[in-house]
Amino acid sequence: MSKENVDPQLKHIEELRELFDKLQKHFNVQESEILDALYLRLDxxxxxxxxxxxxxxxxxxxxAKHILEDFDFAILRDVIETDISLLPSDLRINRKARVKFKGDIWVIHKYDQDPFPSCPHAHNIYNGIKLDLSNGKCYRVRKHIYTLNRKDFLEFRKNAVQVFKGVLPTLTLE
Structure with missing residues (x-):
């Protein structure tokens, strides 16, 4: 496939991968630490x-280098242990579920702060797409980008029900 025919989203992901790789080498840390540090600095x-x-x-x-130049990556490696009783029991277990579907991993948060596009909804961990669990519509930020076909969506929900210990939204398929 020529460079002109590359999907813009795939090109953006590849550019970010290259950026994270350069930052990882520059700061001599793991890629996950770069992502965590950027999240903490920019949230x-x-x-x-x-x-x-x-x-x-x-x-x-x-x-990115400027944003992270004085970040102490050691704080990402330090572990602080607390007594489990500090959190209410319904927050300790089943807060989120991972659903592997057709090579992608989706995360469903039981207590997601943003109810858009459904409550709950699923996040694709690779590309930031949100899946409305009532109708199969997929969004990037708040823009509808595609809809899963009915068969795939119903299979996804079936898999989600098996691992998610919460209530999924009512189906509203057309």
């Missing part, structure tokens, strides 16, 4: 819904 500015929203940004290497 207040962009009001992210989840860490995967980092993939929607357009950052240059110099901008």
């Amino acid at each position: 207040h500015k962009y009001n992210f819904e989840w860490a995967g929203d980092i993939w929607n940004l357009n950052l240059s290497f110099d901008d």
